[in-house]
Each structure stands twice: as structure tokens, then as C-alpha cells.
Amino acid sequence: MNNEIAISDAPAEGRAIDLASHAVQLLVVCAVALVGNWVATNVSPLEALPGMACLYAMTIVGLVIAKYMPFYLPSVAWISLVAIIATIPGVPGAAFVNEAVGKLNFLAMATPALAYAGLALTKNEFAIARKSGWKIVIVAICVMFGTYIGSVVIADLVLRITG
């Protein structure tokens, strides 16, 4: 059995980011997301375009940083940091960015990724899930619940103490 498949290229991305092809694929994703946002919120693609352009620019900047930083962090971490800094009040342009991205429903931005994810599932992934059997399904649900509720309990306790 070929076990390589499921890891995809996410952990190994680091230095190997192909900026040109990412830039083109991102354009496609942004176009799909604009249409999805239109259906979800009734905000026309034209009206939402400046916000999408901001997201596009932040993503590219994040990818460039991830490519050239001497230490490894996932590119999504850099993209988040760029987006946070660009929207902190007082940072030049922050008011414009906030106003512009406000036209984009946050959940509608994730819908294309899930559609790709459903279509990308390989024969192997179905096979592994089937072969692992019901025990793994139970463990997986416990893992997700445990990971979530563990954080909830600690966060809640600390918030009670610190107010």
C-alpha cells in the first residue's frame, strides 16, 4: 500500500513554494469565492472586489515571507500575521482594509476549499478509513472532542481567574 498519499505536500511546502503557479491558482480561487460570496450575501462581485484584492495581496505577501524566511513556519501562519497587522487600528490603510474585507462573508471564503477537498479524496483515503474500521472512528471522535473540550476547560478556568 502506498502510504505517501494522504500527507499531501503541506508539511514539506517550506522552500518549495512555486509563487507563479500559486498566484494563478489563487486568482481562480478568489473568482470562485467572489461568486460564492455574491450568492451568500447579495453583495455583487464588483462591490466586493476591493476586499478580495486585499485578501489576494495579503496571501501573496504571506507566501513570499514563507518562502524566504530562514526558519520554517507554515505559510498560513505568515498569511494570518500579515492580515492581522494590516487591520490593526492606526496601521496605514487599516481602515480601508477593514471596510473592504467587511463585504466578504468569512465562511463563504472557506466553501471553495471544502469543495476541492471533497473532490480530492483519493481511493486510498477511502480505503484507509474503511480498513481502520469502527474502532478508529470512535477514537477519532474522542480525539476531536478531547482536543476541543480540553482547551475549553483550561480557557474557561483562566478567564474566570483573570476576568
Added chain:
Amino acid sequence: MATSRGGAIGPALVLHLAVLAIVVVSEIIGLIRVPIGIGAVILLPILYAFALGIIFNPNVLKATGRVLNHDATKLAGTMITIAIMPFIARFGTTVGPQIEKIIAAGPALILQELGNLGTILIAFPVAVFLLRMGREAIGASYSIDREPNLALIADKYGLNSPEGAGAMGVYATGTLIGTFVFALMPPLVHGLGIFDVRALAMSCGVGSGSMLAACTGGLVAAVPDQKDLILALAAASNILTYATGLYAGLFLALPLTEWLYRTCAPADRASTMH
């Protein structure tokens, strides 16, 4: 091997159009709220998109194999990581305007990262004592088994080991049902009325984009008036997980799970899966 990117325009076009169609249908259906006893089950467009993607996946529906060929589904795999990026950027933009509240919640945000070890508390005993699993239990229960965690297991044990099989099993299962679990869970936990909504929000950052989307989507639907704060806290916590997850797994979660297994699992228990 590099042809799947630039080479063929046809399969790529078919793929993107299929995704566009799925997205439009999913957004038209929109959010559905099903009230039950202690809370509500929240159904989100991202869930329909994933489900529709699976239905039309050529491995499931043979008929679509003629238009969605191998190149198209392989490209789809690449596109997941690309497509989640604008979402992550949009999520990051919710943090800036709330930066003061984020800093105020700083200690809770940082300490709740340790709560991700809660999987060991709950899943490990279930795997070892209830389901009587062997060393698969280590890979399966030490973390949420997304890509960085899987890479760690692959590096340490190899994916063909029992530990690797356990991790791969939870990875594949999480890929299939994780979005659903994370959309349903937070509104139900919120329904208990015990926990601060900020705690529920910051726990959504478990290091997976789709789980983050499902978790916050569900929570915002349950507590709409706290939307901005929920998004900002979840985004901040997700960044922390990106930065710390691999190291927490390497230095805390995996050694702890190994030690637990050596200490309390019966010595003669071999591989028990299927």
C-alpha cells in the same frame, strides 16, 4: 509528474467549474438550524460543499470519472491548500480590530493551547482500555492528527508501523467527518450553559482550516451577537496552534502518550486492528 499543474488546461477547467457549481448550490441552500434539546444542530454551506464534493468524487460516483479524470482530482489536492489561504487571510483580518480584547485574553489564549493535550485524557483510555487497541493507540490518540502531527509520526515510527496506522486512520477519519464534528460540537457545548463563549471560541483553533471554519461557523450561528469577538479569538488561537502544534506534539504529547502506553498497556498486546 509536474504536468498536472501547467500542462493540461482541460482537466483544470472542468475541476474549477465543478467547484464553482458546488459552491453556488451550497450557498443557495445556506445555513440551516435544527433545534434539538440542549441547543441546535447547525448545518453550514461548507458541509454541503464537502458532501457534494464527495458525492461527485470519481472514486464514489463512477460516472463523473469521465470528465473529472486523475489529473483533475490530483489538482484538487493541490488546490485545497491554495483555496484555504484567502479564508485564512479573511480570518486574520478579524483580529486587528479586536487586538485589545485579544491581548486582554492573552493568558487564556496561550494556556488553552495545552488543552489540546485533552485528546490524550479522553481518547487514549478509550483506545487502550475500552477498545483494547495496541500501539496503534499511540498514533491515533496523541494529537488531532492533522498534517504536521502526521509528519511527526511518519518521521518517528514510519507510516507502515502500528503507530503510523493509528495516526493515518484518525487522519483519514478526521478528513471525512472532522468538518461535521466541529460544526455540531460547539453549539451543543455552548448549549450546556457552563462555559464562557470566549473559551468556546479560542478552542476552535486546532490547526486545521476546515475544522476552524466549521467550529466558528457553528458558534457564530449559535451566538450571532458575539460574532466579531468569536472570529478574532478563534483566529488568534489558530495562529498559536500553527506555531506551537508541532513542538507541543514532539516534546509533550508524544512522549506523554508513549509513557502512558508503556506504563499501563498490557505488555503482550500486539497489533489489534482488524
